Amino acid sequence: MSDTPQSIAALFQHLEARVRAALTAAGAGEDVSVDLAPPPNPEMGDLGFPCFPLAKVLRKAPPLIAKDLAAAITPDAVIAEVGTAGPYVNLTLRKDSWVRVVIGEVLREGDRFGAATRPEAEREHVLVEYSAPNTNKPLHLGHVRNNLLGASIAKVLAHAGDRVTRVNLVNDRGVHICKSMLAYRNWGGGTDPEKAEKKGDHLVGDFYVLFDKYFEAEYDAWQKSGEGQEKLAEWLESPKGQGHKKAYDKAQAAPADKKPKKMPKPPAEAFFSGYKDDYFNQQSCLGADVREMLRQWEAGDDETIALWKKLNGWVLAGFDETYARMGVGFEHVQYESDTYKLGKSLVELGLQKGVLNKRDDGAVVCDLSQVGLDGEKVLLRSDGTSVYMTQDLGTAMERVDKLAADRLVYVVGDEQNYHFDVLFRILGLLREGMTERCYHLSYGMIRLPEGKMKSRTGTVVDADDLMDEVHALARTETEQRADEGKAHTAGINDEELDARAEVIGMAALKYHLLKFAPRTSFEYDPKASIDFLGQTGPYCLFNYARTRSLLRKAGGEPSFDAATVARLESERELEIVRLLSTFPDIVARSARSYDPSRIAEYCFELCKSFAFVFTDKANHPIVTCEDAELRAARLMMAAAVGQTLRVALSLLGIDVLEEM
């Protein structure tokens, strides 16, 4: 009795040890896992486990084993009762010590609640790379998901006990950057963000679109030219062209109910859309200009570098504004213009180790059959230049060696799944154990009702516009409530109104994008993203505000008292306590599975459970409770809910409001 656990973790450990002891006494081996989970019905108990796996070892019927085990686990300072339900053993906890430990820990730990504490030596250094924007156009909805996901998982990992470094690898060089630069030089007329009254990233993005417009016109004209028609005719005669024509004719001739889902394009259209990249690289004047510009950039041409620096400066300044508003940041920012040459020395190492080999044409490749994949991957072109994969290999190795990272997490869309699979496996070839250190936090694309987002054609949801939009909606909502005299908005000034609208709008957006598991791809519904009803950010904020309102009315934060808090004993109150007790485990699971949506889900569950008690004024009065001791206990509970909610929401990057 003297060894009553003083923390949630100790309490669970104690329970597991009691169960383990009973299992061992019954003759089960150490390998049988103890898996305590709440029974489907609270009347059965608080935690239970099935005895099926023991049947083989003990050679007895599961219900009999359950009976024996239940008898072997005697009540103690935390276990009130042990019962069985068929093959299940169920523990009922002593509610007083249970409530005392849980609420006590929440209020004692404050913003550290749910955080894993481990010795410094055991903390791993995790590097989270996210955002990784191209400096040729502004950020869009896809980047928003990436940024929110990356920023959130970084916070979750840190809370779960890792040492986290957030890294941005800015893609600031290459053909696509030169397209914007060329368009600006040709048709920009010396404009700048100030003259154009436009954020720098948007201004540069306009030139990227402009380049594409000119290029399309050029390509269009070429298609009608003799040379274009000649190429088309050549293709139509080729086996590939013939094959396509056959498929096209067949689809055309098919009866209406047997048409294929995806109609093949008319032959000419199919050829020209497929030939676009070849045209850009072979015939296009603009393409040649862009390549020449890239060549000059690599040669360090003063004028080109100056232009590059000017445009990149504008874009990065624009990004900084967007990042700041989203509440995301980085400890390290790397630029590809600095890192793109990394990896070449690794290729040497790989050749020495014999895991890479030089092909007859001079290219250095990795035979992927070594790692269970098909084909080979080129790491150095025959002209000796490196590819994207080579840079990634070099960057990864450098992060491990120079930044002393134990683990590398890459937040990148799922269209690059294969790339990272290959990358991690080749890293493993170059150095033992590297594969296991890497994780690709892959996430699904967000589709628009019109289909896929394409920045060149302008069918994008711009990040800045999106934030303006959610802000405006939250503002309208808040004003409306002020007018109706409902909300706590009477007499607040415009500045405060705006600040609240920003928090509420961003909460709606962030929650909406983080509540889906990362791998889930979904269609972007503008209405749902700013929804305030149901499982949403504003709903969570609202319930947090309710807890704060209670404490204000009661005259401030309650001080914890173990004897008093034990007065919480209704089923609904105990459900809240149970939920609070699981938060540390939720954080750990979220970190382990790299999935912030578990935190989002948890926030909602906790809110719902609190709202149930909060609105049950007949049976659960809080501030108005006449029993002073019970009132104090419930205020502690409200404080604990608010505290936990604030921590959980902060892991999603969501700020809270005292009033809304």
Next chain:
RNA sequence: GCGCCCGUAGCUCAGUUGGAUAGAGCGCCGGACUUCGAAUCCGUAGGUCGCAGGUUCAAGUCCUGCCGGGCGCGCCA
């Protein structure tokens, strides 16, 4: 053609190392504002978990095949 991911309520999605009666939001329908904040709360209805086999004491979860959808498979990034 090959590889990976997905298919769960009308819609959008959860579902832990396989465990007890598969959940939530939205929508629908029906209730609840003289009382701590109705941006709320409670309740009802809604399921052959894509299909067919298999493994297991136990399968939405694991294996195989098929159907349907997405993504990828370059000396691009």
